[in-house]
Amino acid sequence: MTEPKSPGAKEVWITGIGIVSSLGEGLEAHWDALNAKRINFDDKRFAPYIVHPLAPVVFDAQIPKKGDQRQMEAWQRIGTYAAGLALDSAGVKGNQEILSRMDMVIAAGGGERDIAVDMAILNADAQGNSSPGFLNERLMNDLRPTLFLAQLSNLLAGNIAIVHGVCGTSRTFMGEEAASIDAARIALARIEAGQSDIALIGGAHNGERPDLMILYEFGDFNLTDKFSGVWARENNSGFAMGSVGAFLVMESREHAEARGAKPYAKLTRVVADLAQRKQPGAVTKSLEALWTKLGVSADSGNLITGATGVEPVTAEERAFLRQHPGFAVRATGTTFGHTLETQFPLGLALAALSISRGALFPPNDPTGFEVEKSEPPTQIVVVGAGHWQGEGMALVEAVK
Amino acid sequence: MAAPRDKFGRPIVVVTGMGIVTSLGTGKKDNWAKLTAGESGIKTVTRFPVEGLKSTMAGTIDFVTVEPFSSTSLSERLAEMATEEALQQSGIGSKGNFPGPLFLAVAPVETEWPQRLEVGRTVGKKEFDYFDVLRASGGGKFAEYHHRFMFGSVAGHLAETFGTKGSPISLSTACASGATSIQLGVEAIRRGEADAALCVATEGTVNPEAMVRFSLLSALSTQNDPPQAASKPFSKNRDGFVMAEGAGALVLESYEAAMARGAPILGVVAGCGELTDSFHRTRSSPDGKPIIGCMRKTLADAGMAPEQIDHINAHGTATPENDKMEYLTTAAVFGERANHIPVSSNKSMVGHTISAAGGVEAIFSLLTLEHQRIPPTINYDMPDPAIPFDVVANKARDARVTAVMSNSFGFGGQNASLILTREPV
Numbered sequence: 001m002t003e004p005k006s007p008g009a010k011e012v013w014i015t016g017i018g019i020v021s022s023l024g025e026g027l028e029a030h031w032d033a034l035n036a037k038r039i040n041f042d043d044k045r046f047a048p049y050i051v052h053p054l055a056p057v058v059f060d061a062q063i064p065k066k067g068d069q070r071q072m073e074a075w076q077r078i079g080t081y082a083a084g085l086a087l088d089s090a091g092v093k094g095n096q097e098i099l100s101r102m103d104m105v106i107a108a109g110g111g112e113r114d115i116a117v118d119m120a121i122l123n124a125d126a127q128g129n130s131s132p133g134f135l136n137e138r139l140m141n142d143l144r145p146t147l148f149l150a151q152l153s154n155l156l157a158g159n160i161a162i163v164h165g166v167c168g169t170s171r172t173f174m175g176e177e178a179a180s181i182d183a184a185r186i187a188l189a190r191i192e193a194g195q196s197d198i199a200l201i202g203g204a205h206n207g208e209r210p211d212l213m214i215l216y217e218f219g220d221f222n223l224t225d226k227f228s229g230v231w232a233r234e235n236n237s238g239f240a241m242g243s244v245g246a247f248l249v250m251e252s253r254e255h256a257e258a259r260g261a262k263p264y265a266k267l268t269r270v271v272a273d274l275a276q277r278k279q280p281g282a283v284t285k286s287l288e289a290l291w292t293k294l295g296v297s298a299d300s301g302n303l304i305t306g307a308t309g310v311e312p313v314t315a316e317e318r319a320f321l322r323q324h325p326g327f328a329v330r331a332t333g334t335t336f337g338h339t340l341e342t343q344f345p346l347g348l349a350l351a352a353l354s355i356s357r358g359a360l361f362p363p364n365d366p367t368g369f370e371v372e373k374s375e376p377p378t379q380i381v382v383v384g385a386g387h388w389q390g391e392g393m394a395l396v397e398a399v400k
Numbered sequence: 401m402a403a404p405r406d407k408f409g410r411p412i413v414v415v416t417g418m419g420i421v422t423s424l425g426t427g428k429k430d431n432w433a434k435l436t437a438g439e440s441g442i443k444t445v446t447r448f449p450v451e452g453l454k455s456t457m458a459g460t461i462d463f464v465t466v467e468p469f470s471s472t473s474l475s476e477r478l479a480e481m482a483t484e485e486a487l488q489q490s491g492i493g494s495k496g497n498f499p500g501p502l503f504l505a506v507a508p509v510e511t512e513w514p515q516r517l518e519v520g521r522t523v524g525k526k527e528f529d530y531f532d533v534l535r536a537s538g539g540g541k542f543a544e545y546h547h548r549f550m551f552g553s554v555a556g557h558l559a560e561t562f563g564t565k566g567s568p569i570s571l572s573t574a575c576a577s578g579a580t581s582i583q584l585g586v587e588a589i590r591r592g593e594a595d596a597a598l599c600v601a602t603e604g605t606v607n608p609e610a611m612v613r614f615s616l617l618s619a620l621s622t623q624n625d626p627p628q629a630a631s632k633p634f635s636k637n638r639d640g641f642v643m644a645e646g647a648g649a650l651v652l653e654s655y656e657a658a659m660a661r662g663a664p665i666l667g668v669v670a671g672c673g674e675l676t677d678s679f680h681r682t683r684s685s686p687d688g689k690p691i692i693g694c695m696r697k698t699l700a701d702a703g704m705a706p707e708q709i710d711h712i713n714a715h716g717t718a719t720p721e722n723d724k725m726e727y728l729t730t731a732a733v734f735g736e737r738a739n740h741i742p743v744s745s746n747k748s749m750v751g752h753t754i755s756a757a758g759g760v761e762a763i764f765s766l767l768t769l770e771h772q773r774i775p776p777t778i779n780y781d782m783p784d785p786a787i788p789f790d791v792v793a794n795k796a797r798d799a800r801v802t803a804v805m806s807n808s809f810g811f812g813g814q815n816a817s818l819i820l821t822r823e824p825v
Contacts, residue, residue, distance in 0.1 A: 006592055049534070071681060104676070108572075109551060110508045115530055122520035123527055133451025135513060136608050140452055145616035149681045149811070153508040153551075153572045158681055158812030167676035167690070170814060171580060174508060175552030175570040182569050186584070193591040210530045214519075215511055217537035219546030272567035274559055388547070389556050390567060 009192040013256045013263035013399060014352040016090025016249025018082040018202070021336050021346075022052035022242060026085060027353055034350075034361035039335050041227050041240060048224040051207045052242035052337035057081060063163050073111040073150035074243075076159050079204025082245025083160045086200065090249035091261060093164070098259070101168040103196045104157050105187045107180035107203035107341040108172050111151030113211045117142045156204060166200055177306065178272065178390025179203070180344035185270040185392070187250055197255040202247030203342040212241065221310050221387055229334035230309035231318070231369040237311040239387060242337020246345040248352070253399075263399045265352040265380075269294055272392035283316035283385055288323065290393040296381060300326030302360045302373060304351050305383040306343035307331045317385050318369070327381065328373035334364055344384040344392060351380035351396035404656035406670075407703045410590040412824045416663040417490025417651035418763045419482035422750040423459030423644055427485055432767050435775045436796040440628035440749050442642050448608055455620040457627030458606045459644025459751030470512050474604030476554045478647035478756075479504065483562055483600055486649040490663060492596055493563070500596035502564035503584040504555045505577030507605045507755045511549045515542075554602070564598055574810030575715070576674070577601060578648060578758025579818055583672040585652040595657035601759025602647035611643060617682060619719060629779050631752075633716035633745035634723050634791050636784040641717040644751025648759030655824060667766040670803065670819045671702025677813035684725045684809070691729040694815035695805065699733075702819040704803065706734045709741065709819070711774055711799065713765045713806040714789075716745025717752055722809065727787040742799055744792040748778045758808040762818055765804040769822040773798050 019025070022040040023033040043050045059077050062084030063069050069077060087093040092102070121138050149155050154172040161167045171186075173179040183201045190196040206212075216222050216239075223238030230239075250267060271293045275286035303321070307314050321329055332339075332346055339346060354360050360377050363370030382394040406412050420427065423441025424434040434441075441459045450456040464481070466473040493499045519542060523532045547553055555568040573580040578601030585597030614620050621630040621640035632638040658665055675697055677690035684691060699706060714726055731738040746764050753760050768774055773796050780793040803821045808814075 110510050119530055122517065125517050126520060127526055132449035136449065136452035136612065139609055139612040143612060143616060148613040148617060152811065154574050154812045154814060155681060161676045161678040161813050165678055167678045169674045170573065170676040172572045173569055174572055175555060176550055178552055178567055182567055189591060189593065190587065195587055210534065214534050214537045215546065215549060217534055218542040220538050220540065274556060274567050276560060389552060392567065
């Protein structure tokens with residue numbers, strides 16, 4: 001059953017897209033790279049671990065004050081930069097009247113730790129220096145006072161407010177991939193219901209972080225040794241973290257039309273679930289239930305997924321996708337790496353971009369699971385399944 | 401019986417269950433008794449060594465134990481306890497089957513020092529770098545730590561335990577998080593998406609690094625002795641906040657659904673508002689406009705005039721800046737009445753429960769409405785002449801209270817306010 005929309009629900013347009021990633025920045029660069037099937041990964045710097053490093057970016061272009069840049073760690077710079085691109089793309093950058101009432105829903109993790117400080121403490125501890133108060137003393141003396149602000153989850157939103165002046169409301173959702181699905185879901189619901197006219201949503205991830213690699217290594221989630229696309233990792237599962245910032249400006253059709261803004265696409269529906277992944281097949285079942293709620297009736301179409309490449313979730317997602325063989329699949333994970341809190345906005349951004357370009361970008365998958373699709377897409381399903389919990393789906397459509 | 405919709409035609413949102421844990425104790429009864437008696441939950445930290453720290457006191461919750469200890473596990477347990485109490489009072493749903501979504505205010509999560517040190521000790525070398533740690537981390541030995549230190553882990557656990565519906569949302573708006581969790585619940589019910597929402601706010605992060613981080617930003621009181629006198633909201637000699645742990649859980653329901661099932665109606669969330677400050681990462685805009693706007697948006701959302709508010713449950717952190725700004729902005733909104741509305745800060749007794757504060761203080765506000773008694777602001781012996789609030793000084797005060805504004809302001813320009821009433825307005 002498709003959940004009925006409440007009567008009078010407003011149509012919601014995506015009017016701004018900002019992406020910065022291992023492929024570069026902006027829509028042209030991404031469209032060209034996707035069509036050229038370019039992948040930028042680095043298997044040397046953290047060998048045997050693999051990452052998709054951020055392409056060179058001149059942050060000054062979106063974060064003009066060096067002082068602001070210094071106050072941020074990489075994830076915040078990536079996000080603040082991508083948010084600026086999205087505002088530019090929507091034509092609202094610097095428009096104080098709109099920015100002062102723009103709502104923000106950000107999906108965020110936390111910031112980088114000071115690896116040097118951590119390692120010095122761990123080494124001292126291993127050498128037997130564990131006197132009471134040792135940890136306190138090192139932290140008090142060695143941590144930069146402002147590092148905390150570069151680590152706090154809600155300070156990505158805080159920096160976007162400071163740098164770009166987005167200061168209607170500001171909410172930060174946490175919780176890995178699911179946070180990015182819910183950010184889109186809540187912003188959409190609020191605009192549809194008239195609780196908000198215009199919103200900035202998105203996330204940022206710095207994939208080049210040893211502290212995060214350690215965290216994911218606890219669960220053996222990191223891709224090592226040899227790079228392959230996400231559909232070709234059955235015998236070497238894992239994700240390669242990617243550095244990506246992806247933001248969208250969403251607004252009601254009325255609001256967009258009143259200011260003469262053009263849509264890339266409309267966001268029709270976002271649904272999410274938290275399956276208890278205790279039985280094999282739980283994710284397949286969850287995605288199938290979400291598919292029904294999404295209300296896709298056609299038996300062929302287009303689908304962009306953030307499939308991670310870790311098991312068992314990727315196999316379970318593939319089982320779901322095989323039940324919809326008419327849908328041409330594209331996995332962002334192959335090209336961009338896994339981007340946790342940025343997974344879903346990236347999928348939405350690429351879906352809206354594809355619709356606006358009248359084409360789905362080509363497959364990039366030697367296994368043949370992704371197939372060519374030549375018809376211009378009018379609908380793209382975006383799928384996000386978290387590496388350990390959280391599932392979601394969205395329907396992005398062409399504006400009629 | 402009032403109409404189930406407010407003057408804007410939206411479903412009225414009521415509270416039908418509340419649960420609370422603070423450094424004062426477990427449950428509403430114990431907390432309310434101690435809070436109105438002016439007791440402090442602040443003491444010298446004994447959970448870990450405090451040598452070398454500038455601030456050595458906190459509102460830790462030592463009567464709840466979790467094994468193995470981590471701040472995230474404690475946050476989870478406190479949230480669970482508060483939720484159990486709220487659900488019991490509300491009587492909604494059935495065991496493990498809450499008929500609505502979960503909105504959880506929770507501190508950002510990361511691997512903590514005991515676990516980091518444990519992993520470091522398995523490297524087996526005298527000198528090593530992060531690559532050695534990385535190599536020592538895999539293979540399943542520490543698989544539990546992956547789950548434990550995922551941001552979504554606490555919400556995932558609560559969703560499973562209490563059977564909330566859909567994707568649970570974990571959120572952070574810093575010190576305003578608790579208020580934001582309630583706001584998300586109110587919005588979902590007003591949209592008609594849900595008849596009920598579980599709004600939980602929890603904080604269990606009194607650990608060395610968290611104390612150091614706030615200390616390095618000069619946010620914490622250093623008046624360590626005696627610890628219970630450290631938190632001095634609105635006093636001239638206030639010098640910072642005191643970190644504290646706690647949790648608050650509220651069951652929100654549409655008035656219609658609550659009436660239909662004969663649920664206890666503990667109060668109404670009449671309005672919520674938020675407005676972002678883009679001035680600075682930790683400081684408020686000197687003109688106070690974002691906070692003023694936040695309070696005004698909240699009044700507008702409730703469809704109320706400032707004259708209808710008869711108590712302010714202040715953010716009142718006891719930092720020099722916050723309390724001054726809170727007075728200036730309140731005066732801008734309430735005019736001359738700012739000096740006559742009774743104002744109190746629960747943080748004088750329970751400390752600053754950070755992510756949980758908005759939830760904990762909403763519950764204390766609702767208890768104030770229920771008991772018609774305003775908890776005191778203790779340690780108020782040296783009033784700051786620049787803050788001529790009618791502070792409920794040192795002793796609880798009986799008063800006619802029909803509508804409370806509860807304020808929360810946080811790092812990152814986060815401002816959120818709630819208006820809670822006894823009856824639908």
